[in-house]
Amino acid sequence: MADQPKSDKINMKALAKALDVSIATVSKALRDSHDIGPETKLKVIEAAKKLNYVPNAYASSLRKKASNTIAIIIPEIADSFFSQAINGIESVVAVKKYHTLIYLTHDSYEREAYMFGELASGRVDGVIMSVASNTEDTSHIKALQQTGIPIVFFDRVFDDLKSVKITTDDFNSAYIATNHLLEAGCKNISLITIKGYPSILSAREQGYREALTEKGIDVHEGNVVTCSNKYNNENVDVIAAHLTAQKPDGIIATVEHLATSTYLACNELKLNIPRDIKVVCFTNQITAPILNPPLTTILQPAFDMGKQAAQLLFDHLAGRTEDTKKEIVLPSKLVARESTAF
Amino acid sequence: MADQPKSDKINMKALAKALDVSIATVSKALRDSHDIGPETKLKVIEAAKKLNYVPNAYASSLRKKASNTIAIIIPEIADSFFSQAINGIESVVAVKKYHTLIYLTHDSYEREAYMFGELASGRVDGVIMSVASNTEDTSHIKALQQTGIPIVFFDRVFDDLKSVKITTDDFNSAYIATNHLLEAGCKNISLITIKGYPSILSAREQGYREALTEKGIDVHEGNVVTCSNKYNNENVDVIAAHLTAQKPDGIIATVEHLATSTYLACNELKLNIPRDIKVVCFTNQITAPILNPPLTTILQPAFDMGKQAAQLLFDHLAGRTEDTKKEIVLPSKLVARESTAF
DNA sequence: TTTATTTGCTTAAACGTTTAACTAAATTGG
DNA sequence: CCAATTTAGTTAAACGTTTAAGCAAATAAA
Known part of the structure; x- marks a missing residue:
């Protein structure tokens, strides 16, 4: 420890000088080039280790x-x-x-x-x-x-x-989730979603719509609720208002934080999950099994x-x-x- | 769009040539140096924008x-x-x-x-x-x-x-958590923890011990349970075994994933939280309020x-x-x- | 008017690598 | 033994910036 140079960053030049070889030799030795003899390589590698040489990443990147x-x-x-x-x-x-x-x-x-x-x-x-x-x-x-x-x-x-x-497969997942709710007896399923992410959220919405129309159920536009993409109490209010107005008996929440908001809204209205209303959410939260009640999820890979x-x-x-x-x-x-x- | 050079990365040299000035002028103009006249600066900045010039980060880093x-x-x-x-x-x-x-x-x-x-x-x-x-x-x-x-x-x-x-303040948090459980009527509080992280976990353990000894309660060594730092079913088993053996009426879980394992262990043993056993955990999970039951947490900033x-x-x-x-x-x-x- | 200063730019070195091109010595082949 | 090849290195240019130093022209000061 004590015999190492205090701080002055050591570079190839210094290493080359210490070994009395050219910079190119050092560079090639460290990259195990065919150009350099085995004993020179060893010398270089040992000196590099001893002097704590670390190549400058940006010089390397620039050149290469x-x-x-x-x-x-x-x-x-x-x-x-x-x-x-x-x-x-x-x-x-x-x-x-x-x-x-x-x-x-x-x-x-x-x-x-x-x-x-x-x-x-x-x-x-x-x-x-x-x-x-x-x-x-x-x-x-x-x-x-x-x-x-x-x-x-x-x-x-x-x-x-x-x-x-x-x-x-967002379309399919939502389709399956919707059918899952239908099979569980839901008659009036709402989709709680947010604005944005057209590629995934509209696919999820389409899957939801397709599953319903396939069963001959009209999608009531009031059943698609748009929340904010912030995790906040406002969303709880929006969802609670929706639950009161539309009285859905099934909810598909399209993004993680909407699960929490939905649960809180149900609590507020004293709605029992799953008796009064059933909930499924797209989320990977590990706490899903220990929620009140354990949450049915679409688990993404x-x-x-x-x-x-x-x-x-x-x-x-x-x-x-x-x-x-x-x-x-x-x-x-x-x-x-x-x-x-x- | 169409009049822009296809791909050949544009650098200062190219920019300088296009403007018929030196590279230094370009560099200084872009860094708003006092050395360069206002109209030259403007010319350079406009050309840079037009040609989509982006300085090479690593050349910059290397030099600076x-x-x-x-x-x-x-x-x-x-x-x-x-x-x-x-x-x-x-x-x-x-x-x-x-x-x-x-x-x-x-x-x-x-x-x-x-x-x-x-x-x-x-x-x-x-x-x-x-x-x-x-x-x-x-x-x-x-x-x-x-x-x-x-x-x-x-x-x-x-x-x-x-x-x-x-x-x-890990010591203090655990101390407070322990007292919180004591005040809630717990007589036999266990600490579920993991190996490692001496700076925080031993502080939490000390806080737990201190709160107990302060109240004249001996810390039974069997009440400190060490789990693995992997989120897995093994931990559920370890905790369940502990619950069966020691019959604690209070649990402090020192890391996030142990909350889930503890809840699952309680479920397995049909222990009612909080009636049979009370649980508090160090975690920042947003789902804590909607767990079954809502989890008392030590929320870290x-x-x-x-x-x-x-x-x-x-x-x-x-x-x-x-x-x-x-x-x-x-x-x-x-x-x-x-x-x-x- | 002459000298000093400012303005606006250029030249060239430097940052620390990698590598193409070269070279001298050693080795091989005929 | 001499030419061709291989080995083990070196030199120098390049990567794309930044900046110290220099310099000519314009401006200000004396």
């Missing part, structure tokens, strides 16, 4: 035009789906020894566009993203794609954008979606670009619990 | 020896505390227009040490971290600190390391901890290094709900 870094761009992080998806992404990134930049759009198109501008700086080799709820203009995304940076979309995607996409997104991105980075327009759809799973018990 | 990037190193991300803390960090980082690298240790010392090695590459200007559960050797941390990179610790800190630390950690890091980066050993302790809050009702 590769950053070994990817970006994750997502709306939010305090959400079980996204945090589990990040785990999936990270499981791949870690073994590739890449680095991960994370950007949160907070569902703002402006922030998203700004972030894409930043990414044109060569900072990342690729991007994994889930689009913001209100993003309609895709020019920022196309612009980045044109610079040659591959982008993999997951969950909240863009239909009109050609790219690799990992999604789950969050980890796998993240993992596959990352794998496809790395495939692309490795030049395996054949299926650059691949669209993978992973199944979600309805986990029936007491909240929809007959 | 500043990356405008920080790293977050945490054990896990699918956890309400950490994801909320990240939101807090991000709220500061975003306005500073910095970038955030994220690394998950999955509570492995080896990964943590490896990551610290990577960070010596000049990739980041500073680090915000929460240590892995089993990290005991701190040499990797000290080594990075010696290179001059500031590190701010939050939540899971190291007592023997001099640095800025943001924690919450996760967002604020992240935010303050980031602010102090930026203070340090800005050279305000006077309180480089500051230790901030933010209060947690006991939120009483039905799971501990009298």
Whole structure:
């Protein structure tokens, strides 16, 4: 410890001087080049270790035009789906020894566009993203794609954008959820949803509508309730008002935080779940089994979606670009619990 | 759109050539240097916009020896505390227009040490971290600190390391939680905990012990149960076995996922919460109010901890290094709900 | 009018790597 | 034994910025 130089960052030049060889020799030795003899290599590697040499990442990146870094761009992080998806992404990134930049759009198109501008700086080799709820203009995304940076979309995607996409079968999941409620005896099912995320939320709404019309049930427009995408008490009020007005006996909540709001609204109105009203929600929360009552959920394959997104991105980075327009759809799973018990 | 050059990345050199000025002029104009005349500046800025010029981040970083990037190193991300803390960090980082690298240790010392090695590459200007559960050797941390990179610790800190630390009052929170259970009539309170995280978990255990001994109650060693830090069914079994053997009438769960396991164990044994047993847990889950029954929680100021950690890091980066050993302790809050009702 | 200062730009070095091109010595082949 | 090849290195350019230093022209001061 004591014999190490205090702080003056050690670089290749210093290392080369210490060993009395050229900088190129050091560089090549460390990258195990064929150009360098075995004993020289050993000398270099040992000296590097002893002097605590760590190559400068940005000099490397600049020269090699590769950053070994990817970006994750997502709306939010305090959400079980996204945090589990990040785990999936990270499981791949870690073994590739890449680095991960994370950007949160907070569902703002402006922030998203700004972030894409930043990414044109060569900072990342690729991007994994889930689009913001209100993003309609895709020019920022196309612009980045044109610079040659591959982008993999997951969950909240863009239909009109050609790219690799990992999604789950939202239409089908909502369709199944609706039928599940119908089978549990519901006659008047409402969809509690939010604005935005056209790719997933309108699919879920369509699945809901399709299941109903298929059974010859008219969808009363008052049964589709739009909440805010903030977790707040206002939503509880909106839902409570809806429950009072329309008296639905079944609820499908399309996003995680609406489950909590729905439960709270039911509590407020002293509605018993599942006796008076049955509830199913799209969520990956691990607490679903211990809610009051245990919540029937549509469980999304969050980890796998993240993992596959990352794998496809790395495939692309490795030049395996054949299926650059691949669209993978992973199944979600309805986990029936007491909240929809007959 | 059509008149823009297809893809060939445009750099300062190209921009300079297009404008028939020197590279330095472009650089200075874009950084609004006093050296450049106003009309030249305008010309440059307009051309840059028109040609979609984005400066290369790594060339910049290399030259300026500043990356405008920080790293977050945490054990896990699918956890309400950490994801909320990240939101807090991000709220500061975003306005500073910095970038955030994220690394998950999955509570492995080896990964943590490896990551610290990577960070010596000049990739980041500073680090915000929460240590892995089993990290005991701190040499990797000290080594990075010696290179001059500031590190701010939050939540899971190291007592023997001099640095800025943001924690919450774990001892006190557990002390309060224990008293809360005592006041609710509990006579036989168990602590369900896990191995590791000495800084927070032993503080919580001490708070628990202190509250009991203060009331003249002996702490039966069988009442401190150690679970695994994986969310799995094994823990449910361990807890169920404990409930059967020791018949506690109060439970303090020290980490988030143990709440779910404890509830499931109670369900399994048909124990009614709060009648047969009362439960309080350290968790920030938003579903706590709608659990069965609503869970009394120790709510940690996760967002604020992240935010303050980031602010102090930026203070340090800005050279305000006077309180480089500051230790901030933010209060947690006991939120009483039905799971501990009298 | 002459000298000093300011303005607005250019040249060139530097940041720390990687790598193409070169070279001298050692080895191999005929 | 001499030419061709291989081995083990070196030199220098390049990646795309930033910035110190320099310089000519314009302006201000004496």
